[in-house]
Amino acid sequence: MGIKVYKPYTPSRRYMTGYDFTGLTQKRPEKSLVKFLKSNAGRNSSGRITVRSRGGGHKKLYRIVDFIGYDKLDIPGKVVSIEYDPYRKARIALISFLDGEKRYVIAWKGASIGDTILNTNTDEYENGYRKQLKNIPEGYKIFNLEVIPFTKGKLLRSAGNSATIIGKDTNLHIVFVKLSSGEVRKFNENCWATIGVVGNEEHKNIVLGKAGRSRWMGKRPHVRGKAMNPVDHPHGGGEGGTDIALKYPKSFSGKPVPPGKKTRKKKKWSDKFIVSRRTRN
Structure with a gap:
């Protein structure tokens, strides 16, 4: 799968890039694994806009992706297709298990039709295999990582993302994982993760090129506060530029945001798991 470059027959096309979709299976999504999600365009249950700059977007179906895996323990599955998912940056793989059930999972780098995957704690370490952290050796790349054991994978799910297991403390039942941000965190050794790197690494090279492509994704224009009137934003008013x-600066709600101010909560429940903070780029 590569990046497609367009001929610049208009100014917006000059730097625009897109996918060429080579390597993907040309088929409709599995009917039993899709559903329609209604768009609320940033509105809450009262109809009031609580998230600005949302609305529109192309019609699309949500693919039900399996982020759990351990409920299919030691049942081998085969990759039937690699498909595009309009709701995420990564590609998804349709897995047909030996018992006849089909599920979507996040496609890993190098995934191809015919590959076999297994959710197991045996001594097998192929890409796409899902295991508990205590059974994955140090130095291995992982993705789709759980925060709390036996829930579902919540971290490392976007295109090209992965983390590395850098150490273990068997006495405390802790595994040290270096995340893609450079932050080192402690995880319970019973948390499940998938071996490998999330596929579609080329996504970072996509250039939208025009405002219309943002509108297709459900994003409306974002207006600067200083361009508004004083009644509409704390930054509003003034002459010219x-x-x-x-x-x-202040936020839309008027809350002060001084430069360099940390926005993370001072007493967040997960602070106790951070060994070292993320590195600056």
Whole structure:
């Protein structure tokens, strides 16, 4: 799968890039594994807009992806197809298990039709195999990682993402994982993860090129606060290209956001799991 470059017959096409979709299976999604999600366009249950710049978007079906896996323990599955998913950056793979059930999973780098996967704790370490952290050797790349054991994978699910197991403490039942941000965290050794790297690494090279492609994805234009009137935003008002005329920026709701201010909660429940903070780029 590669990146497609367009002929610049309009200014917006000059730097635009897209997918060429080579290597994907040309088929409709599995009917039993799709459902329609209604778009609320940033509105809450009262109809009030609580998230700005949302709306529109192309019609699409949600693919039900399996982020659990351990409920199909030691039942081999075969990759039937590699498909595009409009709801995520990564590709998805349709797995047909030996007992006849079909499920979608996140496709890993190098996945191809005919590959076999297994959710197991035996001494097998192929890409796409899902195992508990205590059974994955140090130095291995992982994705689709659980935060709490026996829930579902919540971390490392986007295109090209992965983490590395860098150490274990068998006495405390802890595994040390270095995330893609550079942060090192402690995880319970019973958490499940998939071996490998999430596929579709080329996604980072996609250039939208025009505003219309953002609208297809359900994103409406985002207007700067300083371009608004004072009644609409704390930064509003002024003549021409003047600054915001405040000591420091404020959010749309008027909450101060001084430069360099940390937005993470001071007493977050997961702070106790952080061994070292993420590195600066």
